[in-house]
Amino acid sequence: MSQTVKGVISRAKGAATEVVDVVVPDPGSNDVIVKIAACGVCHTDLAYREGGINDEYPFLLGHEAAGIVETVGDAVTHVEVGDFVILNWRAVCGQCRACKRGRPWYCFDTFNASKKMTLTDGTELSPALGIGAFIEKTLIHEGQCTKVNPETDPAVAGLLGCGVMAGIGAAMNTGNVGRGDSVAVIGCGGVGDAAIAGAKLAGATKIIAIDRDPAKLEWAVGLGATHTINGAEVDDVIEAVQELTDGNGADVVVDAVGRPETYAQAFYARDLAGTVVLVGVPTPEMKLELPLVDFFSRGGALKSSWYGDCLPERDFPMLIDLYEQGRLPLDKFVTERIGLNDIEAAFDAMKAGKVLRSVVEI
Known part of the structure; x- marks a missing residue:
């Protein structure tokens, strides 16, 4: 059964973001629903709002996230309910020419969820970088989840999902x-x-x-x-x-x-x-x-x-381990912790150069 949760969208180029009701459908066979714990505010989210990526409005913003797997599709084997995961936008396919040549960090056909999240009137949303994580729960492909140490602060872990990893x-x-x-x-x-x-x-x-x-x-x-x-x-x-x-x-x-x-x-x-x-x-x-x-x-x-030429399954757990050992100060990137209603103020702080990262905690 579908769920209705709160999420942050951009309806039109340059328009202020809005917190609205978003319908999250049941996962497809290889999809999962992740309950978002934290999501960083990245410049790419602002670029989506400003039309710098494409014009496929409305966008569901947010992509630098970590959370808990809540529901899985019937064919999912990569993660299990209860896993603490970092979301990533490089879910490698294993079949394209880059993957077959042993260069999966250049994968040309990465996976996304098989279904669309929508507004309550049925309008389909375009999730930022195929994720959309300024939201209480999001729908993604299982390959977009990377399991890491569950003791890690979600506000810190999620930053590996984009900018810090890049x-x-x-x-x-x-x-x-x-x-x-x-x-x-x-x-x-x-x-x-x-x-x-x-x-x-x-x-x-x-x-x-x-x-x-x-x-x-x-x-x-x-x-x-x-x-x-x-x-x-x-x-x-x-x-x-x-x-x-x-x-x-x-x-x-x-x-x-x-x-x-x-x-x-x-x-x-x-x-x-x-x-x-x-x-x-x-x-x-x-x-x-x-x-x-x-x-x-x-x-x-x-x-x-591109994305730091990373392989999430290789790099995310390693970097989290280095953080937990005190060898990589990922926590220093978290300048402030905010709520879903604070995205516009976070964009202003970003443009003014006042923050390394604002992180939405949900």
Whole structure:
């Protein structure tokens, strides 16, 4: 029998979010219903509200979540009722060309729930990143659940569902940061600071945080940065990075902003054969113009990081274990804990750079 619960939707481009009644149907054969305990407020949710993803309104927002499996479909084998899980939007199919080539972190055909959640008038909702977790209970595919240590604070665990995993993975998985490497991170919001934490975890010895906000640079130091560069106070960010790396540039530079200007800084601030990792999300109209000869004359690698190139089943339990051991300070990303009615205020705080993460507790 279907259930009616409270959830947060966006009806139209730029319109304020609303808390409304949402109908959650019975799960299909491979679907599960998860009772949400906590969900982070990610910039992607704001992008959905603003029409930056697509125009399939109304959206059911929220996707960085953790909760308890409440109901399972008759063919579900991946999780059981009562499991504490982190939700993920990479439920790998195992059959696409990426999966069959042993690269499931690039899966091209990830699973979502077989049924749609709706408004009470029957209007179908588009769940953010196939999840929709600013809600008391949500319907997802069993592969979108990753079981982790049930003793973990849900507000902390849920952040691995998107932004924090994207940043950690950008450093560790995509950038392949290793012991003794130098790393520069441009943009010290939630994703950038997660890349800093990931670089520290991977053994980087020089980690340079770059931002124009002193408060964000202070957060970055708390998460592992050894040096900071305030872009508003230096004449040339590239030269500043080179000065801190014996004139060479960093081994890995992570662009967590995703603008042509910051990408160009990342490109030239790396060592001759260094790696650039783009994890900040550009908008469709942005263009990059650089001399082609500069690409030819420098080695290394230019990479884009999708969801930190993570495998949830591999990475989430490992990172939670490291957090529980005191080796990964995931709790430092939780700036404030809020309710379902506070999403608009959380968006404002995000845009003002006042938070790493606001987390909705349900």
